[in-house]
Amino acid sequence: MGIKPLIFIHGGAGNYRLFSEEALQRRRVLLNEIAVKSFEVLISKSALDAVEYAVKLMEDSGAFNAGLGSVLTLNKRVEMDAGIMDGKTLNVGAVACISNFGNPISIARRIMEETDHILIAGVSAERLAEFFGFKPDFSLITEEKLERFKKVYDAWIRGERKRMLKIREIVMSSPDLFNFLDTVGAVAIDSDGNVASAVSTGGYWLKLPGRIGDVPLVGCGFYADNEAGAASASGVGEAIAKVTLSKMCCDFMRNGFSAQEACEKAIAVLTRRIGDNTAGIIAVDKTGGYGFAFNTAGMCRSIFIEGMEKPAVAIFPEEPFIVD
Numbered sequence: 001m002g003i004k005p006l007i008f009i010h011g012g013a014g015n016y017r018l019f020s021e022e023a024l025q026r027r028r029v030l031l032n033e034i035a036v037k038s039f040e041v042l043i044s045k046s047a048l049d050a051v052e053y054a055v056k057l058m059e060d061s062g063a064f065n066a067g068l069g070s071v072l073t074l075n076k077r078v079e080m081d082a083g084i085m086d087g088k089t090l091n092v093g094a095v096a097c098i099s100n101f102g103n104p105i106s107i108a109r110r111i112m113e114e115t116d117h118i119l120i121a122g123v124s125a126e127r128l129a130e131f132f133g134f135k136p137d138f139s140l141i142t143e144e145k146l147e148r149f150k151k152v153y154d155a156w157i158r159g160e161r162k163r164m165l166k167i168r169e170i171v172m173s174s175p176d177l178f179n180f181l182d183t184v185g186a187v188a189i190d191s192d193g194n195v196a197s198a199v200s201t202g203g204y205w206l207k208l209p210g211r212i213g214d215v216p217l218v219g220c221g222f223y224a225d226n227e228a229g230a231a232s233a234s235g236v237g238e239a240i241a242k243v244t245l246s247k248m249c250c251d252f253m254r255n256g257f258s259a260q261e262a263c264e265k266a267i268a269v270l271t272r273r274i275g276d277n278t279a280g281i282i283a284v285d286k287t288g289g290y291g292f293a294f295n296t297a298g299m300c301r302s303i304f305i306e307g308m309e310k311p312a313v314a315i316f317p318e319e320p321f322i323v324d
């Protein structure tokens with residue numbers, strides 16, 4: 001039997017137990033809609049087009065920590081990272097520390113296709129984006145975000161959050177600082193077995209200006225290779241990067257493990273070596289199998305496989321994630 005095309009998207013791993021039912025429902029509706037729309041792109045175009053489109057829609061939604069919804073740095077700026085990879089060619093494109101553009105994932109793709117490099121950062125990336133025809137968007141810092149910033153910042157100043165000396169100490173002593181890690185991402189496979197991966201983020205609240213996490217680093221936030229599979233991660237970027245989580249997951253698949261086994265093994269290594277409450281990952285293997293695992297309270301996720309009537313959507317581990 002041939003490979004059934006599938007798109008698997010995530011809206012981030014984090015402590016969704018703190019969210020209101022309304023906020024959770026908003027995410028579920030978006031995950032469902034975006035899985036349907038990006039599946040259409042997968043069928044009519046390619047796995048690469050589908051993962052870019054899925055991430056672009058999540059960036060545009062404002063509901064996740066990417067694009068329009070990106071959180072603020074310690075000096076109240078937006079600094080976003082994104083990465084994309086084509087498993088057929090191993091081509092990679094990524095952008096880091098970009099401030100005034102709504103769709104970093106599409107800039108990453110242009111860097112992949114139209115430059116000789118795989119990662120461009122900061123002001124140079126913004127210049128390049130304008131050269132490519134992307135219009136700057138100065139509406140990413142909203143009143144709502146500034147209010148949220150004040151709450152997070154004041155709590156930090158009052159000593160309710162520890163100083164950001166070392167990320168590990170923050171994760172250990174103040175895990176709620178990382179409660180809202182809604183990085184977005186997607187993996188897909190088409191009927192020819194071509195896989196792709198994409199990921200995009202605003203990082204996390206109060207990160208230092210100039211900080212770059214796992215998301216634009218190939219093998220950390222994303223990886224794709226037709227000979228193994230594709231993976232896309234979400235969580236504390238420093239933790240993900242230390243174990244090169246997405247590459248590790250793909251290497252498990254390369255060595256014959258299913259996508260589900262590979263995700264579980266990769267998250268087990270992360271938990272053992274770095275700690276709990278650090279990340280989640282989704283993957284597709286080269287046979288069209290899918291998998292996910294996380295060591296956080298929840299992970300927003302949605303999958304649409306050819307033949308399904310509608311996507312499966314879930315956030316918490318105990319929720320059914322039914323694929324018919």
Ligand code: GLY
Nearest residue numbers: 203213235236237
């Ligand atoms: N995983 C998102 C970040 O740490 O930037």
